Amino acid sequence: MLSLSMGGCSSLEQGDSATGPMGNLLLAEPEPISARSQMAIARYNHILTQAPLKEEERAELLFQRGMLYDSVGLAGLARFDYSQALQLKPDMAEAHNSIGIHYIQQMDFIQAYESFDSTLDINPDYDFAILNRGIALYYGGRANLAIDDLKAFYEKDVTDPYRVLWSFIVEQELDKTSALTNLAKHRQMLSDNNWATSIVDFYLNRVDESAVIADLVDDVTSQKQLNDRLCEAYFYLGKYHSDLGNRVKASNYFKLSLSTNVYEYVEHRYSRLELDRLREQRKVNDSAQQ
Template sequence: MFKQFGFLCVSIVAIAGCNPVSSVDTPVNTASTAQQESYPAMAVPLQPNALAENNIAELTQLLSGDKVKAADKAQIYLDRGRSYDSMGLRDLARMDYFKSLEINPRQADVYNLLGMYYTQIGKFDTAYQAFDSTIELDPSNLSAVFNRAVAQYYGKRPNLALDDMKTYYNSNPSDPFSALWLYIIESESDKNAALTRLKSTYENKTDQWEWMLVGVILNQVNEEDISNYIVNSTVNNTVMAQKFTEAYFYLGKSYMANGDIKRALCVYKLALSLNVFNYSEHSYALLELDRISDQFKSAIKNDKQENFVYR
């Protein structure tokens, strides 16, 4: 319990730049007021889902029977794999996805899930092959196009990543995530053009809350604004954890773009800490930490590691 409490005390300072929150005057039950330390509300890290655990147990029991049809068995393996995935048990999920494909190899969505898995663990060539299989089986599957673009971005194939993300963006320019990722990828080669496009898209934003994430990238929304919005607009802890996971990740991208590696490290770790395993930003935060690790190793060789150390 004490370890959990200590973790939360660290977590709640994140949006304020990973610095302690200033104390404020807080009323008490007397005529006087006392100076007390105040912390913003935070989502509690998600815990293992009892429903998912029960679902896994039931599906496993079904698979042990000898009267299950092959088509049903393929679906059961897929469903159990998704349940494993939601709990962060990705290797078990991968094995179930493969078992499902062994029974029915023409499942475009399963190849897409495998592509995401291989992206998350940095096996990009295998990820490309999985996404290619999805698109071959279902040419209209734009989710695979988006996921392949992200894989190519992390796999250092910027031109192909940009082509795929433009395809996805053009299919749905009102989607804030397509705008965000098009900017992230395009800014690697032409930051001015990427910024101009993002500003133009942002001018036509809707009330969808994720546009605040775009505002963060454009420095139109600050950390306190997005933190207050999530806390004040969300009463369900799971939804709050999901929103903070997204916010932490894109804050990290913003910090990295501005050269603030220390704060980026902090918020990427916080994106992981809430245990929202079924959100891509959770997995991408790990990839970002790997990139920072590579930069740190390079900095050590050049004796420039001061950017990575708090003083």
């Protein structure tokens, strides 16, 4: 873990505020690929190729191996296993949800909607499918539909800062003033003992970025815990600056989130998508100026 002062690129794109360095940040030591996960994958490989299995058993093992592939960043292999599992067991809600997240990352939103709808048809109480469908609708340019899912997800646990943040991210697409009012109201239900509450305070302009970093390192007991928190914090700081049009700063934050190698977190998964969106915006702006 290093402390660094990060000034971004030498020249700023149009739309970025030239406010100087991003401040003192923490650079993650990238999460190493778990030896335990690699051994587990090897065991699943052996069982799937050698053991006589019923279709339902094979589907479950394929899904579990897919989850392991996801955790070590092997997205293509994970997606293949989820597809194979669903061919054997079409009513596996977890596999529909997991492959739906991959469809979001590929910007294949129609397939993503169908996957999360299938998850919820099979298991209406699958909370994270509600979140993921809302995120898919948001990235698919349907914030007016996404808001219902994000509101439903938030109401299932009003003390969770991440639910508050996603609700705000979508709401502001429709009405920034109303979204900020709701964010301040939702903040009252959050605990000051939860480090992620400081991200909500940052969105409310009550603290600065350095305070968010200071809070996330408080009571950290392992490198993995630190990486998990950095992955989350840098994603939401990136979203904040992206929505303000600070593209260079946002891009740096998303890259920092990716540098943690916390592959299974939605913040890591969508940092790559956010970077792709920033590149597309830049292409559009460059074309408009020609």
